[in-house]
Amino acid sequence: MFRSIYLKSLRDYRVPILGWGLGLGALMATVLVAVPTIFATPAAKAAVVSLGASYAWIAEPIKIDTAGGYATWKYGITILVVVIWPLLAGTGMLRGEEERGSLDVLLAAPRGRVRVVLEKLAALWTALLIFGVIVGLLTFAGGAKLNGEVTLGGTLGFGINLALICAVFGSVGFLVSQFTQERRTASGLTAALLLVAIVVDMVHRVVANTEWLSRLSPVYYYNLSKPLVPGYGVNLGAMVFLAALTGVFAGAGVWFFARRDVGGVVFQLPSRRPSSTRALPTSDWSLRSLYARSLGMITPSTLWWTLIIALLGAWLVIIVKQTETQLRSLLQGSNYFAQVIKLGGTDTATNEAILSALFLFLPILLMAFAVTQANRWSADEEEGLLDIVLSTPQPRLRVLLVRFAALATATIFISVVTLFAAASAAAAYGVTLDYGNLAAASLSMIPLGLLVAALGYLFSGWLRAAFDTGLLSFLLVIWFFISFIGPSLKLPDVVEKLSPFFYYGTPLIHGVQLGDLLVVVAVGAAALALASYRFARKDIAV
Amino acid sequence: MAAIIEVEKLTKSYGGTRGIVDVTFQIEEGEVFGFLGPNGAGKTTTIRVLMALLRADSGTARIAGLDVWEKSLEVKRLIGYVPGEPALDRNLTGGQILEYFANLRGGVDRAYLKTLIERLDLDTSRKFRQYSTGNKRKVVLIQAFMHRPRVLILDEPTSGLDPLNQQEFDGMVKEAREEGRTVFLSSHVLSEVEKTCTRVAIIRDGGIVRIGGVHELNDIKRYEITITFANPVPAETFKALEGVTEVEPLDHGHGVRLAMQGSADAVIKAAARYSVVSLTSYEPSLEDIFLRYYERDGQAPKEAVGV
Numbered sequence: 001m002f003r004s005i006y007l008k009s010l011r012d013y014r015v016p017i018l019g020w021g022l023g024l025g026a027l028m029a030t031v032l033v034a035v036p037t038i039f040a041t042p043a044a045k046a047a048v049v050s051l052g053a054s055y056a057w058i059a060e061p062i063k064i065d066t067a068g069g070y071a072t073w074k075y076g077i078t079i080l081v082v083v084i085w086p087l088l089a090g091t092g093m094l095r096g097e098e099e100r101g102s103l104d105v106l107l108a109a110p111r112g113r114v115r116v117v118l119e120k121l122a123a124l125w126t127a128l129l130i131f132g133v134i135v136g137l138l139t140f141a142g143g144a145k146l147n148g149e150v151t152l153g154g155t156l157g158f159g160i161n162l163a164l165i166c167a168v169f170g171s172v173g174f175l176v177s178q179f180t181q182e183r184r185t186a187s188g189l190t191a192a193l194l195l196v197a198i199v200v201d202m203v204h205r206v207v208a209n210t211e212w213l214s215r216l217s218p219v220y221y222y223n224l225s226k227p228l229v230p231g232y233g234v235n236l237g238a239m240v241f242l243a244a245l246t247g248v249f250a251g252a253g254v255w256f257f258a259r260r261d262v263g264g265v266v267f268q269l270p271s272r273r274p275s276s277t278r279a280l281p282t283s284d285w286s287l288r289s290l291y292a293r294s295l296g297m298i299t300p301s302t303l304w305w306t307l308i309i310a311l312l313g314a315w316l317v318i319i320v321k322q323t324e325t326q327l328r329s330l331l332q333g334s335n336y337f338a339q340v341i342k343l344g345g346t347d348t349a350t351n352e353a354i355l356s357a358l359f360l361f362l363p364i365l366l367m368a369f370a371v372t373q374a375n376r377w378s379a380d381e382e383e384g385l386l387d388i389v390l391s392t393p394q395p396r397l398r399v400l401l402v403r404f405a406a407l408a409t410a411t412i413f414i415s416v417v418t419l420f421a422a423a424s425a426a427a428a429y430g431v432t433l434d435y436g437n438l439a440a441a442s443l444s445m446i447p448l449g450l451l452v453a454a455l456g457y458l459f460s461g462w463l464r465a466a467f468d469t470g471l472l473s474f475l476l477v478i479w480f481f482i483s484f485i486g487p488s489l490k491l492p493d494v495v496e497k498l499s500p501f502f503y504y505g506t507p508l509i510h511g512v513q514l515g516d517l518l519v520v521v522a523v524g525a526a527a528l529a530l531a532s533y534r535f536a537r538k539d540i541a542v
Numbered sequence: 543m544a545a546i547i548e549v550e551k552l553t554k555s556y557g558g559t560r561g562i563v564d565v566t567f568q569i570e571e572g573e574v575f576g577f578l579g580p581n582g583a584g585k586t587t588t589i590r591v592l593m594a595l596l597r598a599d600s601g602t603a604r605i606a607g608l609d610v611w612e613k614s615l616e617v618k619r620l621i622g623y624v625p626g627e628p629a630l631d632r633n634l635t636g637g638q639i640l641e642y643f644a645n646l647r648g649g650v651d652r653a654y655l656k657t658l659i660e661r662l663d664l665d666t667s668r669k670f671r672q673y674s675t676g677n678k679r680k681v682v683l684i685q686a687f688m689h690r691p692r693v694l695i696l697d698e699p700t701s702g703l704d705p706l707n708q709q710e711f712d713g714m715v716k717e718a719r720e721e722g723r724t725v726f727l728s729s730h731v732l733s734e735v736e737k738t739c740t741r742v743a744i745i746r747d748g749g750i751v752r753i754g755g756v757h758e759l760n761d762i763k764r765y766e767i768t769i770t771f772a773n774p775v776p777a778e779t780f781k782a783l784e785g786v787t788e789v790e791p792l793d794h795g796h797g798v799r800l801a802m803q804g805s806a807d808a809v810i811k812a813a814a815r816y817s818v819v820s821l822t823s824y825e826p827s828l829e830d831i832f833l834r835y836y837e838r839d840g841q842a843p844k845e846a847v848g849v
Contacts, residue, residue: 099632099671181671182632278659278666280637280652287642297631384629388685391593391623392646393615540595542556 005106005116009123016085017127019470021134023477024082024162028135029142030481031074032150035067037490057206057319060223067146068154068228071139079162080219083194086128086166090173091186093120098263099183107262117254124170125246132156132163139228149230157227157234164242165222169194171249178256179266188304195308206319218245290394294406298373302410305369306417309362313418313442314425316358317433355433356508359441363504364480366414366449371472373407374456378465384541400535404457404528411449418442433508440507447520448500452476454527461534546571546693546724547592552601554587561587562748564601569726569741574719576735576756577728579745585728586626588745589697592726593623605693622686626697626728628678630670636681637666643685650689658684661710675702687714694718696727700734712738732763733825760804766824767809770797772817783808 002008039045045065052061052073059076063069094117097103106116136152136159143150172193177186201219204211214220224238256266281287286296380386389399419442426433452472459468482491483501496502503516547569554561562584569575579585590596592603594614603610605617630639640659644650659666662680670678679702686694694715700708715725715738729735735742736756744752752762764787774795781789785808788801800809806823813821 278656278664280655280659280666281635281641284638284641287638288645290646293642384625384627385631387593387595387625387629388623388643388682389646390595391618391621391625392643393619393648394646395615537597539597540590542596 005111005119006123006126009120010126013089013123013127015470016089017131017134020082020085021131022138023474024079025135025138027477027481028071028075028139028158031071032067032139032142032146035070035146038070039065057202060205062226062232063229066230067143067149068230069226072226072228080165080194080198082162083166083169084191086124086170087173087190087194088187089124089127090170091177091190092183093117093124093174093177094257095177095180095183095186103262113258114254117257121171121174121250121254125167128163128166128170129160131166132159132161135159135162150228154227154230154233157225161222161225161227161234161239161242164239164246165218167246168218168242168249171246171253175249175253175256178253178260181265184301188301192304192308218242290389290399290402291406294403295409298376298406298410301369301372302413305365306414309365309369309414310418310421312365313359313362313422316355316361317422317425317431318429319358356441356506359508360484360501360504362418362442363445363448363501364476366411366445367452367476367500369414370407370411370449370452371456371469371476373410374453374460374472375465375469377403377457378460378463378468381460381541382465386540390540396536397532400457400532404453407453408446408450411446411453414449415442415445418445434511437508437511440512444504444507444512444517447517447524448504451500451520451524451527454524454531457531458527458534461531461538544571545569546606547575547726548602548604549588549592550602552588552591552603553599554591554596555599560584560748561596562591562745565745565748565750566601567743567750567753569724571724572719572722573741574715574725574727574739576739576742577726577745578730578732578735578742579728580730583745584748585730585745586697587748589626589695589726589728592695593621594618620692622689622691622694624682624686624694624696624699626701628682630678630681632671633669635667635669636664636673636677639670639681640666640685640688644688647689654690655684655688658687658714661714662707676704676707679703680707683711683714687718690721690723692723694723694725694727696725698728698730700729708734732759735759736763763803764826765802766826767800767802767806768792768797768822768824769800769813770819770821771795772819775816779812780809783812785809
């Protein structure tokens with residue numbers, strides 16, 4: 001595997017290919033296996049069809065009463081979370097190596113720049129193809145007992161279509177990284193572009209006569225193919241277009257890379273230089289203490305995440321207003337819907353009940369933010385950034401707890417801003433809500449975020465950053481699975497109680513559920529205590 | 543004088559991989575002590591144990607009478623530290639980094655800090671990621687010296703510095719010694735240790751093989767001289783000379799490569815009798831020296847001797 005840059009790069013991708021491929025494939029297979037249970041009665045099937053129409057803004061419901069149609073609708077845009085990996089791979093392909101300095105060595109080998117980068121791109125695309133095939137095969141295995149309703153061609157088409165949208169955003173990330181000095185910045189910008197693309201695609205399903213706008217989004221072309229839906233198949237033109245987009249973005253990235261400095265960017269803005277090159281900063285708040293520095297380090301990413309989570313919170317409130325009428329009738333008439341939004345509340349047909357179901361996306365995002373911050377803590381130790389800090393008279397325990405305190409501050413900030421954004425949107429659009437419960441729903445996210453962070457700090461006591469992040473992400477997926485798919489599979493209560501979402505409950509309807517939240521707080525505190533114990537005794541950066 | 547650093551039978555392994563084994567030495571207060579060893583010998587492991595970044599499997603390490611692990615906080619108040627790999631926040635400027643670490647140490651003499659910045663000619667306005675290797679090293683050196691610590695623990699401190707700044711660094715170490723402060727510096731370059739230190743310990747394969755005054759290095763010190771002549775010169779001319787341990791004729795008698803130990807006076811005088819085109823001197827790496835001194839002679843690594 002070390003015979004060429006292509007094979008070496010492919011080898012580097014082996015863990016994510018298997019991780020994401022098997023994970024997503026298993027998720028799709030599980031849904032297809034569960035379909036007969038979900039469609040157990042004609043009434044349940046009818047309820048799903050009604051529900052699909054109401055949630056059309058998330059995913060277009062086509063033949064939702066079939067296994068393939070249901071699976072396609074159920075994951076809709078949420079399946080695009082899988083794009084995160086190729087996005088990171090694309091931004092890190094050159095910029096990551098430039099940050100580590102390893103690209104200098106690689107380019108010292110007798111290989112042209114363009115060839116080096118093309119081999120790396122080819123490895124990423126091959127990895128995505130393998131990923132698509134794994135997803136396709138597992139999805140087919142899941143639908144094997146559905147009397148031929150799910151075909152191998154269809155599931156492979158589904159996997160390849162997914163691989164194509166992944167390749168598009170991988171290439172976008174690669175292109176963006178030519179313009180940024182840091183891989184993290186490129187990843188953040190590309191993630192923002194992904195979100196914009198998802199929203200732009202959504203617009204035509206919410207607002208009439210706006211399909212022209214949605215056509216600007218690559219996600220629109222991904223959605224044109226629905227290979228799992230019987231009789232719908234793939235839109236070959238759209239798939240070719242996605243492949244062409246991948247080529248264009250990647251080609252532009254290669255073109256820029258061939259012309260820029262290694263370690264530099266395409267356009268270097270003139271930097272503002274201080275009057276003295278010997279001066280020391282005297283009024284920088286973020287340098288005054290460990291806590292201030294920890295906060296300063298996470299401020300930019302916190303602001304980005306705040307923007308995303310708060311805007312989503314406000315947008316969900318606005319969406320509720322638009323779908324209120326349809327959903328109210330469903331809530332009253334569908335047992336199935338009651339089951340699906342079990343976590344969101346079933347006993348009232350109010351705006352809170354509707355919003356409660358949607359609002360669950362927010363703690364997931366906050367927990368994802370916590371995963372990124374736990375990763376950063378772990379990576380800082382691994383990269384030796386703590387060595388000099390720990391050579392100053394600062395106790396190890398303080399170094400860890402202060403960093404956690406800064407993260408807690410950021411988490412509280414995000415939750416409070418989300419509360420104000422949602423409340424402002426409710427007031428502006430005339431959505432009747434209990435503001436006390438809205439506060440409970442927003443602020444109850446905090447313990448969930450801190451639980452994830454504490455677990456990340458704990459795992460970092462033994463694991464390297466990549467494995468720490470992988471394990472945390474895996475836990476998030478498992479918890480999501482238990483709480484959102486578990487009810488369909490009729491998992492035992494004791495299993496449902498393993499997910500923090502169970503303890504988050506339905507604050508938008510029932511207010512603060514203090515007992516449940518205390519369970520999360522207690523587990524988080526125990527994890528943090530163990531993390532502190534371990535950090536105070538462990539070898540640093542070994 | 544009392545020992546300020548006391549290391550006794552210090553052992554550290556990484557799982558099944560060897561780190562250091564039974565490392566023992568003492569450093570007097572006010573000494574500049576060199577810690578010499580080839581790459582991978584265990585220098586950084588020893589230093590990271592002293593800094594309480596690693597926990598020893600067995601043995602003890604004390605600084606100013608304080609156990610480095612149990613009393614790490616008190617110990618770190620006394621220390622300035624330069625790690626082997628300068629890793630700092632890439633997005634901060636050199637000035638911001640120094641300001642931050644000054645604050646973590648409860649403030650420093652800013653006039654002295656500015657003096658250090660000027661002496662090492664550091665541009666504090668650039669971000670750490672924009673610095674060259676040498677400039678990164680300067681930032682780390684300044685943060686180690688800026689609070690005038692009682693003990694300086696420096697892991698290969700001059701790696702990446704240009705000769706001018708190496709000279710400035712030598713001056714800083716000399717001043718520290720004159721002020722009665724202790725310097726413990728590791729290196730894999732014999733001449734650097736020879737220039738700066740009063741005593742030296744040599745570590746190899748995780749164990750101390752020799753400790754003594756820096757002048758005692760002479761018996762292991764080797765260097766090579768290559769002389770090119772205008773006309774052929776018999777190699778035998780140099781064989782019996784003082785300081786010459788090996789002679790290798792080059793280019794059909796037009797040159798000679800000499801393995802040397804000690805003074806080159808006799809060689810220079812002998813060469814001066816002929817028409818010399820060029821003369822170059824080369825100091826082999828420590829690993830080469832060890833290979834010759836400890837292995838070619840068929841000797842096992844010596845036990846630590848002298849203090």
